[in-house]
Amino acid sequence: MEYIAHIRESDQVIQTVAEHLLETRQLAEAFGDKIGIRHITGLAGMLHDLGKYTEEFQHYIRLAVQNPDNPPKRGSVDHSTAGGKLLYKLFHIQPQGAFDQQDFMNKALLSEVVGNAIISHHAYLQDFLDPTLESKFLDRVRDRELEGFDHAVSLFYEQVMEKSAFFRYVNQAGTELAHYMKREDKTDIELKMMFLSKFVFSALIDADRTNTRCFEENNAKNEKNSNAPMNRQQLFQTYYERLMERINDLQSGENADTTINLLRKQMSEQCEQFADKPSGILTLSIPTGGGKTLASLRYALKHAVTFEKKHIIYVVPFTTIIEQNAQEVREIIRDDANLLEHHSNVVMNEVEDIDGEDHELEDVVVNTHQKLKLAKDNWDSPIIFTTMVQFLNVFYADGSRNIRRLHNLSESVIIFDEVQKVPTHCISLFNQALNFLKTYASSSIVLCTATQPELDFVHNKLDIEPDTEMVHDLDHVIEKFKRVEIVDKATDDTLDTEKLADFVEQILADESSILVILNTKAVVKNLYHRLTEGNGTIPVYHLSTSMCPAHRNRILEEVKQHLEHKKPVVCISTQLIEAGVDISFDCVIRSLAGMDSIAQAAGRCNRHGRDGTKQVYVIDHEEEDLKRLKEIKIGKEITRKMFIDLKRDETCYGGNVLSAQAMEIYFKKYYTELETDLNYFIPQLRRNMTELLSANRRENTYYRSYYDEKGTILPLFLANCYKTAAEHFQVIEDHTTAIIVPYGDGDKEGKEIIADLNGQQSIEDLTSLLRRAQQFTINIFHYEKKQLDQNKALVSFLDGKILALTEGAYHDSYGLNLENDSPHGGFFI
Incomplete structure (x- = not known):
């Protein structure tokens, strides 16, 4: 009988289980070679689809292909547990009699690290012990009964790797694990194992998907040497x-000296x-x-x-x-x-496995x-x-x-x-x-x-x-690069939008180009509207993350053209412009924030030092709502105190608020103020992320609670919560969703990408389309998505995995328009 791993859509050609496992192993070995663990990653690649050697799965895949309009229930067959179960049975259960304790520990750890990657390859690494004191890992590899498991293992030894060769391969993987653990550093074993687990999982996921893609595209090229x-x-x-x-x-240019x-x-x-x-x-x-x-x-x-x-x-x-x-x-x-x-990720978060079950239909x-x-x-x-x-x-x-x-x-x-x-x-x-x-x-x-x-x-x-x-x-x-004067107006008084607009217009009498950087998108937009009231002759531009990259690029290029030709221009932006953007204004106005932000804003003023010393005004905008921007709020208060120190004593911080000494003092105060936040505290669990991922047994409160509740120790060497930690992780506090916007040169390109999503594409074409879409994507918060839904401003594509804005929900001047009523706007004062 021919055991099928995949059936190609275009010509119904079969990829056998043995072919897929051996080819995936080869790729995984190449990925593992990078850190000296080729047999560890190869082991994961070789065993990940062991469960496809069952009659149950073979019936399942044939039924799925024969009945595409009425396929079997997703997740009704488990194929990803078998490989992890085999490792657990062979190498994790302590043998009786005399044995090498260190070798047993290495093999047991190997079965945990590699087994977790295998059982999770349609989802994410499982918890060894979760906050409810349950082990999803043990539920799968120890407790779950798998129909046809022994027969699948026999077929594996017959078609993929002979049994004695397999045990030699595992011994090589164990040796690699021992070498990995002995590397000289101060890292606890749990932290080492956490990163090893993630690396093995990464290698397996990429090897599996790369091999599947090559087969589906009928691509004979094996990509293992792509990093030669x-x-x-x-x-x-x-x-x-x-x-x-x-x-x-x-x-060797004109101003080189x-x-x-x-x-x-x-x-x-x-x-x-x-x-x-x-x-x-x-x-x-x-x-x-x-x-x-x-x-x-x-x-x-x-x-x-x-x-x-x-x-x-x-x-x-x-x-x-x-x-x-x-x-x-x-x-x-x-x-x-x-x-x-x-x-950013244009595609919405994929639906992963529920309760460890597999989505074989999609496989x-x-x-x-x-x-x-x-x-x-x-x-x-x-x-x-x-x-x-x-x-x-x-x-x-x-x-x-x-x-x-x-x-x-x-x-x-x-x-x-x-x-x-x-x-x-x-x-x-x-x-x-x-x-x-x-x-x-x-x-x-x-x-x-x-x-x-x-x-x-x-x-x-x-x-x-x-x-x-x-x-x-x-x-x-730093002294030689000094080309601006920081003018503290923040500790004197606060400004609202109206007063700030007056201040901008006042400065325009002496300076032809002004950059205003504020802390929130709302006040940036308000100031933009205030300055563009009427029909003036000085162009005003808006920049924020409410605009897609292509739009921001166009705005920056237009602003640079005005600057290059010494024409008057005003740009109002969030902090996105102050880090790394090569642009130079005659004057910068910066709303009070962290000292690093003040320094970065100063870098957008008189950038090449050609005009003597120019002014960077630091103001305090009273309408900024920083309740949800804790880091900016704390940085702002530390900076305010440092400005007050300088007013009292001009020699403070080396006499320069932008000195290396001032920055060192600022960051030490800043991190001291935020000390309790540095380890990613999760309020719902009252735990730090670092504890969930890498706490050793002595410090792992779940491990101790497991013993107290069950009266026995957890029968695993690792007890950390990879899945729970990942579920609670957000770089930005509020989850955002990527949305493609109808913007582009001549109002075509963004629209064309959205239109193309309605068509049928190959994997290669879809990859290219998604890369192009990066330039026409913004990220919106949950409350914004809800409002856009209410205003009928969203359309979905590819089974709801990709979202796009309607034309009325994107404004030519400032991007996202939640009201979905955008006209074409002007931008002059």
């Missing part, structure tokens, strides 16, 4: 040569010198306007060539920075095909859901631009979509642009992820910002060595 070192090295060498052409042109340009050259050369040093965690504290993008790329490309890295990944706080920096890098490397911009029949699942990107591109939200989601968010990318963070150069924007409640989780990437995944990490946060001041410290700052003599560099 020589290919990447040649590519990065070519990019490096093209970058040096650009740098040499700049350094100015003080700032000479400093830029010096700092760029210092970055290259660091590229020859072994991988680790570095800081790059180039002041705003110091050529950070080119300098960090110079380090990354040279380091990638020298140490055979596979990816260069830029992680930024806002999508605005992705758009600008990605375009700058794209122009340098002249290779659009190998640069991926990943802004064997390539329907809309399966195409979307296979089309999602795994970050295998050589150069990737993504956001901090997406980076943290890879490690900690629920569902298989995000974690699939984790293994591609290894053997990489990862540059965190504007790292001070790491959300405070995620700092410990962020530090732990970076420590893993440095110690186990051979990745080199650059913390890049003009305002370095004190990430080693928190309890879960960043494992950063001394003398890792790339820029020499920072205080001297």
Whole structure:
């Protein structure tokens, strides 16, 4: 009998279970090689679909294919438990008599780590022990009876790997686990196992879906060599040569000998010198306007060539920075095909398994859901631009979509642009992820910002060595880059929208370009409306996350054109413009916020220092509602006190509110104020996320409660809550939904993407379409989605997995319009 894993939609060709398991194993081994665990990940790949060797499943898949309009009930056959159950039975139950205790522990841990990945490959890693003191893991691998299990195991030994060879393979995996655990660092075993579990799960998910996609597309190419070192090295060498052409042109240009340009050259050369040093965690504290993008790329490309890295990944706080920096890098490397911009997840969260049951129907029949699942990107591109939200989601968010990318963070150069924007409640989780990437995944990490946060001041410290700052003599560099004066108006009085509008108009008498940065979208929109009343001649522009990336790009390009030609212009923006956007105004007005935000806002004023000293006014906007913006509110109060200190004593903080000393003091006060939030506290459970993920047995309150309640110890080495932690994880406090908007050049492109979603696409075409859609997507909060629903402003596509706005719900000037009544608006004062 031919045992079927998949049946191709186009020609009904069969992929056998043996073919799928062996091909998935091969891919998984290649992914595991990155951190020295090829047999561990290969074991997961080889066993994940063991349950497809049952008569029950074979009947199920044939019935599903023969009756596409009336398929069998989803989840009515369990195929993903069998592989985990086999490992548990063979290696977790303590043998009788004499045995090697250490070998037993290694094999038992192996069965837990790999078994969890296998039973979860249609969902997310299960809890070993959950808050109700139940173990979904044991429910599956120990307690669940599986019809035809013994016969499936016999077929596995017959068709996939002979029994003695399988045991030798497991022994090799056990040796890898022992080596992994012995690596020198201060990490507890539970934390090590948590990251190992997630890496194995990532490798399995990507290997399984990649093999399935290749089969479905009838693609004979096995993608195991897609990350071949020589290919990447040649590519990065070519990019490096093209970058040096650009740098040499700049350094021989008309203004190359100015003080700032000479400093830029010096700092760029210092970055290259660091590229020859072994991988680790570095800081790059180039002041705003110091050529950070080119300098960090110079380090990354040279380091990638020298140490055979596979990816260069830029992680930024806002999508605005992705758009600008990605375009700058794209122009340098002249290779659009190998640069991926990943802004957000266009597809709505996939429906995962319920109570550990499988969605086999979606695994064997390539329907809309399966195409979307296979089309999602795994970050295998050589150069990737993504956001901090997406980076943290890879490690900690629920569902298989995000974690699939984790293994591609290894053997990489990862540059965190504007790292001070790491959300405070995620700092410990962020530090732990970076420590893993440095110690186990051979990745080199650059913390890049003009305002370095004190990430080693928190309890879960960043494992950063001394003398890792790339820029020499920072205080001297900061002084030389000083080109603005910070004017404190915030401690004198507050301003409402009307008074602020008057202040803007007053400054326009002396300065031709003004940038106003406020803390909330509501006051930005109100000020925009106030300044655009009437029919003036000075253009006013609005920027916020209510606008899609393509829209913001167009606005920024128009603003830059006005600035370049010295024409009057006003831009009103949320904080998205203050980090990493290469733009320079004559004057900046910044609503009071954290000192790092003040410094970043100052970087948008007189950026190249050509006009002497210009003013950055700090005001206090009385109409901003910061009740739900705790971090901004606390940063604002610390900054206010520091301004008051300077008023009393001009020598405070080295006499400069933007000095390195001032920033260090600010961040220490800020993290002290937010100390209870740093480990991601979950109010519903009264637990920290770090405890759920990695608490050892002595500190694990659920483990102790299990013993107290049941009178016996939990029969597992691991007792952590991977699934529960993931379900409670949100980088942004309120869940958002990605919506495609009808915006584009000539009002066509966004509309065209929405129209194309109605058609039938191959997996490849759908992947391309979803990537294009990134530029025409915004993220909306739950209350906004509810209001749009009420106003009939949403349409859904692909079985409700993708949402789009109607035309009336998107405004040409400021984006999202919840009322769904957008006209074409003007923008002049």
